[in-house]
Amino acid sequence: MIGLLSHTLVGQTVQAPATGCQVTPGKVTGLCQAFNSLHIPVEYRTILPLLVLSIGALVLLVISAVLPKRSRPGLYPLLTVIISGLAAGASVFQWIDVGNHAATKAIGNQIFYDRFSVLFMLLISVATLFGALLSDSYLQREGLDGVEAYVLMLLASTGAMLMAASAGTIMLFLGLEIMSIALYVMTAYHRRRAASGEGGLKYFILGSFSSAIFLYGAALAYGATGTTQFDEMSVFLARTTLPNDGILLGGMALLIVGLGFKVAAVPFHFWSPDVYEAAPTPFTGYMAAVAKAAGFAGLFRVLLEGFHSQEANWRPAIWLIAVLTLLVGSVLAIAQRDLKRMMAYSSISQAGYVLIGLQSASSQGTAGALFYLLTYTFIIAGTFAVIGLVQGEGEARNDLGAIRGLGRRRPGLALVMLLFLLAQAGVPFTSGFLAKFYVIAAAVNRGQYALAIIGMLAAAIAAFFYLRVGLLMYSSPEVDETKEPTDGAALAGLRPIPGFDTPREPALSQGPGAVAASSDGDGAVALLAPPEGRVEIPFTVGITLAVCAAFTIFAGVSSPVLDFAKHATTYF
């Protein structure tokens, strides 16, 4: 097995200079020069948002150690908002900086400094900002506020950014783990809710399983190509025909499986509904935006940069995964009676559209996928903000009944929720429509008509359950058994899932207005009555909702956001 010699950052420092730089003449001379002076330049501006977030996390920890415990509620979220705002500002600076100079590799070739990674840094900064805003009121309501949640969030974002900027499988793995480990803890964060810990453990076991699979794929790809760097892999594969490419294909498949787990693509999605249901609601929204975006950034890096010349091999695999993801996500979402679980399947189905963009393997497809991820961040943050408000204290009410009659109780909130639901369904004049349109157009341009049709079909199936929630919000808040056939859930022809309606925490869910529905056993679908009392909208949540709603409409009717995404594909 003949491979190119790879020059990794650590490899350089361990090897003697003379041997390290003479093995393959004419290759990576720039690095060798850098090494010969025993100095690897660290271009700090290329990882500025990463630095801001990770240093910010440390600063938060120090402040919390100095200040007396619980001295000022709202201080940590405020600082987190400032830190993620700074990171967003740093990303904007980078965007301009990359525009002025060319895209480069930095820090011992371990980091790609291009608009693709900068777009993800901006996206992740914004998602962190929303996450902090939404967490504030939630954590105070649940009596969980403390510095840890915000530190974990900042660290998870750091890892996600590293994934997007990684120039090799090892950096990608490092970013993946920094992000995942923080997310495991965030899932299990709600101490008094037993489901939270259980979901955290499930996420942890399956997440580390998928990390190991990803890593084995990286090892096999390294064995086949002799490098862990995407660009060197691509060069090697373009000019070499491997006599026996079993190791390469195996490595590629395992890399796809490992990252497929992280983006919850079917058939690697089993953890996702459990984790979405278990995690504290604002964290679920954060996770749905950040973990998914970072996972896709990794997939794009691996497949479109590392294995670009192997397109013929991976595109059919992604085709199959995309079709399964679209259909399974949409169909199973219909059967859900829990809002957060339903959004989990919905987000699985949405990932299918990003996979369509990836499968196209064109700059148009990439632009569509980036636009999709960008707009989805705002939509999902808004959706989970509303769910966080209606679920009530202790996450007592995550069922569909909790949202029933919201149109009368809080017309404004219901309207905004309706907008997010319509955007996810892909209704025109929302960002969701344009996002779906561009990825499907990219598929059509590559002659993938079957995939395009399945994408549209899945959108039609998904529209059903989005509209069902929309109808529920505007249906009567009273539980009226005679009206059951006309309510949204009954339209679905659902049978109650055994054990599903059993209140999880009886003390909490048997509020004055709650009606236990599962015990009658007559097969009728009865929704619990909506919780009594007014849904209060905290200021921070209100701001987030307004921004998300404005962006969803803005990106749906004008083109600057799409142009932004198109510029981010220039590296490919």
Next chain:
Amino acid sequence: MTVPGAWYLVLAAILFGIGATGLLVRRNVLIMFMCVELMLNAVSLTFVTFARMLNDIGGQASVFFILVVAAAEVVVGLGIIVAIFRRRPEATADDLHMLKG
């Protein structure tokens, strides 16, 4: 007599397979956790073997990253396990049945 490099790869693949199978069939959370570690170590062995075959230091350097990450994972994983099973008699995955649907 030297052992051919391919044998190490086969050994690593077998270890990885044992780890993956163990994770899927065993019900004790701690043993599932050990299986993950076994898988990571199999990957490390693969990396080192390839590094040796390719005469390249990059693969060996990767192992350091894997070791550090595995250690961090142990810390967080055990923390979560202890937090959950403090109030339960046994540490088995069958007890985790609240989330379904």
